[in-house]
Amino acid sequence: MSTIVDAKGLSCPQPVLMTMNEIKKVKKGEIVILVDTDTSKENVSRAAMAQGWTVKGVEPEGTGYRISIAKD
């Protein structure tokens, strides 16, 4: 089961902060982050990688993106 962080409608750095908080909380596993701008898509992916997580996939969803990140 992956947790979902819904950062739609929020501008940076908010989605990045929400992602980092979730990473700190769950420590490993899978997280899905929902964003709705290209800036947030790129920043959230960077934030995940900087924390040692892998970006598994970025798919368009609605007017935004669904970003899946994971860490074993």
Add this chain to the structure above:
Amino acid sequence: MDDPNLIVGMDRADDAGVYKISKDLAIIQTVDFFTPIVDDPYMFGQIAAANSLSDVYAMGGQPLTAMNIVCFPIKMMDISILREILRGGLDKMKEAGVTLAGGHSVEDSELKYGLSVTGIIHPSRVLTNVGAKAGDRLILTKPLGTGIINTAIKAGMAKEESVAMVVHCMARLNRDASEVMQEVGARACTDITGFGLIGHAFEMIQGTGKGIVFYASQVPLFPEAVNFAKMGLVPGGTYRNRDFRMQQVDIDPAVSPYLSDILFDPQTSGGLLIAAPTEKAGKMIKRLKERGIEEAALIGEVVDDHKERIAVVLNN
């Protein structure tokens, strides 16, 4: 506009308009205002004023008078905030030897402040953003990364000393840099603001048939900027500037994407980008440092090959 006295007008994407009054005198006019980028209203006033004055300095001129431009949500915000902003602006004008001649304010849902500035210059001394020749060295007078650092400040992740350094740098006048470039002799100049280093550098070569090479490792950066870019604390403007110019820029794979991002980062009250003849570049750097502009650095050169393209390499 078909006025022979208009030396620099709208057609040139330059920093300010320049209009010839007599054979010895031209006026420089510019206007700029924006929303707060720091929490401290006094510092915001200083930064906004320094930013507005910079357009006159970038033309090599001397600012004389200024008018305040204010948009203020009077029903939602305490008037003391506006007083502090205006005090900051006025202190910066005093430092620049500029007289406040008036201003205009409107009620707005979002706070904005800036200046309309009038300056003077000898018509033959005007430094536009074009005129650089192949072989000219490019000198930058302030570190890059204010957009990224400001995003990190919003995220509460910037160290106190970084915040202080960025605020101090944004509030610093480009006057000394401008005086040095006029004294030593420059061929072209622009200030680095919203389009970032690469966007404004482009304006220097557009339509000229010249190209530019930047040495990424020599570009002065705010400490932590690369790290924040890596962490995803990048403003949308940086990505937009990058995507807009990417087709005209060749970045060496040795330059990390986080470092190259900073070359696209929109700057608030950024430094001057000066094109200096090769034989004068060393002296100009030396004089800039003597005037306290420690971060001044030679960051690239104008070239004859790769027409109207910018190459970014790691070292020269």
